[in-house]
Ligand code: ARG
Ligand code: ZN
């Protein structure tokens with residue numbers, strides 16, 4: 628109504644071990660990271676190279692922790708087939724997913740940090756799963772994925788963003804102001820990372836939608852902001868969040 632998108636967040640914690648039952652403080656630290664990363668108030672935003680500074684975005688979306696739901700389990704890992712979202716299979720069903728962002732924090736396994744559902748999918752599985760080892764700051768968060776950027780990346784997908792390399796060799800992410808990237812980048816690439824995609828240019832490896840370590844990613848672009856913002860207006864795929 629006032630033009631601001633504020634996303635209520637329901638955090639669903641599935642735990643077998645005491646460590647997996649992460650603290651309220653660790654959960655709040657993740658919400659705090661999201662609020663910084665989506666308003667360009669993260670301290671490392673200033674590391675954006677000058678050539679990309681003109682397109683680096685304040686996405687202007689904020690997040691509010693609404694509820695934490697905890698459930699114990701005997702499962703050692705949940706995989707990526709949405710079982711954690713299914714109460715009949717020991718998981719937790721999403722809470723009103725058309726007006727809440729549901730996060731599931733659990734052990735996923737298979738080296739997967741997290742995964743998201745794009746807009747337009749089934750309500751019963753809508754939201755983002757993140758392994759508790761890569762969620763928030765401190766506690767169980769594991770270096771080099773201990774700065775909360777798995778959630779920033781996955782929520783980017785939940786808000787309709789594609790990987791910066793378009794999941795193909797020099798593919799398209801359908802965003803004009805993110806330079807074409809050959810493939811995913813890992814670690815913390817030295818700047819400039821010259822692309823093999825032609826014409827010659829530098830890749831935006833510091834974008835949240837690449838695959839670098841958490842400390843290597845610190846910006847969204849204006850074009851990405853447009854894709855995300857479009858979801859929340861009347862007629863958009865996530866208009867239930869209201870603005
Ligand atoms: N879906 C990706 C994976 O599981 C997430 C990558 C997030 N990257 C990060 N630096 N936190 O591999
Ligand atoms: Zn991804």
Ligand code: CA
Pocket residue numbers: 799800801802803804805806807
């Ligand atoms: Ca692009």
